[in-house]
Amino acid sequence: MATIKAAILGFGTVGQGIYHILNEKREELKSKLGLELEVAKILVRDTSKERVPGTAHLLTDNIDDVLSVKGLQVVFEAIVNEEPAFTYLKRAVEHRCHVVTANKVMFAKRGLELQELAKKNGVFVGYEATTAGAVPVIKTMKNILLVNDVSRIQGILNGTSNYILTKMRAEGWSFDEALAEAQRLGYAEADPYNDISGQDAFKKLMILSALAFGEQPNWSDVEVIGIDGISLEQVKEAIDQGLRYRHVAEVEKYPDGTITAKVGPMLVDKEHPLYPIDDVFNAVTMETNYIGTLTLVGPGAGMYPTASVMVEDYAEIIGKRAGFVVSI
Ligand SMILES: NC(=O)c1ccc[n+]([C@@H]2O[C@H](COP(=O)([O-])OP(=O)(O)OC[C@H]3O[C@@H](n4cnc5c(N)ncnc54)[C@H](OP(=O)(O)O)[C@@H]3O)[C@@H](O)[C@H]2O)c1
Incomplete structure (x- = not known):
């Protein structure tokens, strides 16, 4: 052998x-x-x-x-x-x-x-x-791209941010309390900057853009906003309206070939595929021409x-x- x-x-x-x-x-x-x-x-x-x-x-x-x-x-x-x-x-x-x-x-x-x-x-x-x-987004997208075009990708690509937003909503914790717990559980790094600033999600989005479209938007044109500006009051107001904050990275290619991307907090309603994704889970939604919309969900990190x-x-x-x- x-x-x-x-x-x-x-x-x-x-x-x-x-x-x-x-x-x-x-x-x-x-x-x-x-x-x-x-x-x-x-x-x-x-x-x-x-x-x-x-x-x-x-x-x-x-x-x-x-x-x-x-x-x-x-x-x-x-x-x-x-x-x-x-x-x-x-x-x-x-x-x-x-x-x-x-x-x-x-x-x-x-x-x-x-x-x-x-x-x-x-x-x-x-x-x-x-x-x-562990979400098999790369191999799935490679397969899908053999037949389909992907026009838009939206994802929860940072488990730490999603954990913090989940705990603020479900437990009523402040941003600082939720971050401290994420660090205690080993989800967030001792220096959580890349997670909570959106930079980690941005890098992953650029990898998906390169795969789906063969290119990336100019990095300097992409607005990247983290979750550190979201207050508990805003989270509570969203709950009252039946909405949830998600930290969403999205990239889209238009028929004229232009690619735009942004990363930041987004309010989503019950109908949105990213609405039920809680805790440290990641999820990626792809819009394709033949399959329609497909969402993959799973653990985003860990040894x-x-x-x-x-x-x-x-x-x-x-x-x-x-x-x-x-x-x-
Ligand atoms: N942790 C996760 O769940 C996760 C998930 C997805 C992707 N990743 C990615 O996987 C990579 C590793 O993450 P990790 O969490 O395993 O990091 P980590 O625990 O900090 O380990 C990094 C390792 O790389 C070694 N290293 C760093 N710079 C080096 C250099 N210049 N030359 C040789 N060795 C060097 C370190 O050596 P010493 O031990 O000697 O310092 C250490 O053993 C990162 O790029 C991270 O973004 C991590």
Whole structure:
């Protein structure tokens, strides 16, 4: 049985999740994919920190160590920010490795470029985990686009914002109380700026725009508003009118080819597909010409949901290579 050598870049929440899934599912992956996946290297910044027992010998802080692994075939990337992540993945692709990323900040800006480079090198880029976590929006949209045009996408793309808005409405908590609870539960980062300012949702929206339309609007033309300006009084007024606040990211392509996007709080009524989406859930609604309107809902983040879709991405790549579809 063939052994596939894999590397994991970044060994925090997501990177460790990938490692655990590859170990826990070793036998199942063997029987379903017909191959063994071996983690050969793990890239971190600080190699002295023990994260998972038994992995110290795999750690390195040097990408050259990773890329010099003989027979390396896939790189799972779960580090943060555009650089050095993009440069590392570019080098991996040039080494003819498939890459699977969770890094939305990098992919929103450099995704099209990375995919172009991958195509030239005959390898694949998996990026389901960048957008809406475990909600299979990327693979679903890719399938839909084989036959349909997508004209408009609306989504709740940040679970932390949705959790805060849900608790303000359902529990009557203030914004600060709801944010503190989101942080206590590990939903929000210690620095929640990207979540509550709308920047996180904006990056995911740009990834969806690139997929649906092959391009993005000028980033500087997109109005991005967070939820930090919404008061409890406003939430209560909305309830009285039968409405709910949702933090919605939307992008639309018009028949003349213009693309517009915006990110911000929106009041929705009972008929709106995003009305019932509560807590940390994410949802994406797509308007298409043949299917009509389709909404996907599911967990937007977390160690295992995110890592799981990354391993699924790899299974899909193997399936494409072998000319069959693999399901785990
Ligand atoms: N957490 C989620 O639920 C989730 C969901 C979807 C997508 N994502 C995305 O997945 C990525 C990882 O998120 P996370 O929550 O796992 O982050 P995290 O817990 O902060 O872990 C980040 C890891 O990356 C390593 N790292 C950072 N900069 C590096 C560099 N320059 N060179 C080498 N290693 C570096 C860190 O090394 P040290 O340990 O040595 O500091 C750490 O192990 C991010 O891009 C995030 O946006 C996360």
